[in-house]
Amino acid sequence: MKYSELVELYERLDSTTKRLEKTYFLAKFLRETSADEIEPVILLVQGRVFPSYDEREIGVASKLVIKAINVASGTDSEKIENEWAKTGDLGKVAESLIKGKKQATLASSELTVKKVFDNLRNLTELTGQGSVDRKMQLIAELLSSAKGAEARYITRTILGQLRVGTGAGILRDAIAWAYFPKAVEKVFMKCGNCGKTVPQAESCVECGSHLGKEAKESKKAGKKAAATEKDAGAETSRDEYNTILDRIQEAYDLTNDFGVVARKAKTEGVKGLETVEIRLGTPIKVMLALKVETLEEAFETVGRPAQCEYKYDGFRLECHRKGDKIWLYTRRLENVTHQFPDVVEFLKKYVKGDNYILDSEAVGYDPKTKKYVPFQEISQRIKRKYDIEKTIEELPVEVNVFDILCYEGKNIVSQPFRKRREIIEKIVKSTERKIVVSKAIVTDKEAVVEKYFKEAKAAGTEGVMLKALDAPYQPGARVGYMLKFKKVMENLDLAIVAAEWGEGKRAKWLSSYYLACLDHGGKLLEIGKVSTGLKEKREEGLSFDEVTELLRPLIVEEIGRLVKVKPKIVLEVAYEEIQKSPTYGSGYALRFPRVIRNRSDEKGVSDINTLEDVERLYRTQKKSKG
C-alpha cells in the first residue's frame, strides 16, 4: 500500500470532528486494506508503531527532526526553527519546505506504508555510538521521498503528535463497520443517491447529497420502534449490532491490540473474535471493582454466600509466565518486570506451572517490623530503574495472588471464580512476605464480614473486597463481580464560627458555614466550610432557614457577605477524607463535607471534636488509604 493512501485517510480524519464520520472513513479504509497490512495501518492511525503496552516508543527529540528536515530540504536549521515558531506545527513546516525542494529533484521513490513503518520501528532499535546520526538519516530518508502532505504526517508521527482523533471507541466501531456490514446496514441508513450505508447526518458523507429529511425520519422511526417495542425487528437489529461491538471490545480487552482484533474480524468474522486467545506476555486489561457503601448492597450485588478478601493497599500486578520468561504489568499495563526481580524469583520458586497469568496486589512492608506500609511508601519502586537490589531490601513487597486468568496455557476467564480460586490455592505455595494467596473467607452474613473487616484493618489493609463466587473474570470491565468496601470515615462534631450569606435564591439564608474544632488549650480552629447536606424546605429536614434562624442572634460582626458568630451551634459533619491544608487554622481541611444533623441540644462547644481527634483520624486514614 502506498503511504499516500494512508495520508489521504489522515486528511479525511482531520477534516471532521464528527465521531461517526471518522468511523465511516476509517472503516472504508480498513475494508480495503489487505489482511497483512491491517496491523501496521491500525498502529499508524493511532500515531504509533508499537501497541500501547509495548515499552518501545519512537522517542525522537524535535532537534533531531529539525536536522533531518534540514538534510532533506536543504533549508538551514535556524530558518526551520523560525518557521516552526511562527506556525507551531513542525509537520506543516516540513511539508512546505520539502514541497519547495521537490521541483528540483523528482527522482525519489514513492513511499509505501511498509517503508514508513519499518523506518519508524528501526528508530527504536538504534542505540549506542553513532545511533543519533543513523536515526537522523532514517528520518531524512523518509522526508526526502515524501510528497504532498506525507512529510507533515511523518513528522507528526515521529514527534508523537499525529492526533487525528481515532480513540478506542472509534477504532472499535470502525472494525464493526468495516467487517460486519450486514449488522451495520440494519441499524444505519442507506443514502438514496449512492446507496451506501452512512451515518445519519444532513448530507451523505460519501457523495454529499442531501439527506436531511430522510435522516431525521429514519432516526424518528428508530426511536419510535424502540419506544413502542412494536417493531421487534428494530430492537433485534440493534441487539445484533451491539453484540458485534461487544465481541470486538472483548477481543480487545484480551489482546490490547486493535490490529490483532481487526485482522481476526476480517479473516475469521465473529468466530475469530470469539476465539481470540490470550497471549502470554501480552498484558490483559484487569477487571475493576465497584464501590459499595453498605454490606446489604454488597450482598445484593454479588449474591450469598460471597467471598470476602482483605483489600491490600498496594498496586496491581499482572504476572505472566511462559516457560522461563516472566512479565509483570501494572494496572495501566506498563511493563515493570525490570523493577521487580524479587517478584520474578517468587513466581519461579513458589508457583507451580510455567504457563499462566496471575492477578495480584503487591504490598510493601517494613523490612524490620514486617508490617504492611501504605502504598505511597513503596510507589517509587514502580518507577525506579537503577539501584534495584538496594530498593528491594529497603522497600520489599509481598505479592497477594487473588485471581488467575490463564492456566497451563489455557484461557480460563470464563470459569467461575470459585474454580479459579481453587487453582491458585493449588499452585501458589503461600510463603509470608514473599508470595501468598490473598486472605479470604466465604460467608453469607454481614456480621461476619464486619468482623473480618476489622481484622483486615488491624492487619494494615484498606478494608475488604467482596466477590461473586460464580462470576467469570471480565477483563477491562467495572462489573459487579468484585466490590470494594472501605467504610466511611467517623463523623465529626464541629462548631460554626462564621457563615456566609447565599446568592440567588439562597440570598435570604446564611448558606455556608465555617466549622471549627478545639485545640488543646480550648481555642477554636477552623477546619473547613460546609454548604451541603441542608435542605431548602423545613419539612425535608434540617434546613438553611432553620440554621439561619439559629445563627442570626449569634452574629457578632459582618464583613461583606461574611458574618462572624458566637460559637454555639454544633453540627455533626460527614466527609470523605481529611487533608492537610494551609487555608484553615487547624492545618487540616475536610474533603466533601456534608451536614448530617444539628447536635447543639446535646453538645456544647466544649464537647466538640478536638484537633487531636482530627490528627488521629488523619493518620488512620493515611495508613489505610495510601
Ligand code: AMP
Ligand atoms: P480501587 O483501587 O480503590 O478501585 O480498588 C480496587 C483495587 O484494589 C484493585 O484494582 C486491586 O489493585 C486492589 N486490591 C487489593 N486487594 C485486592 C483483592 N483481594 N482482590 C482484588 N483487588 C484487590
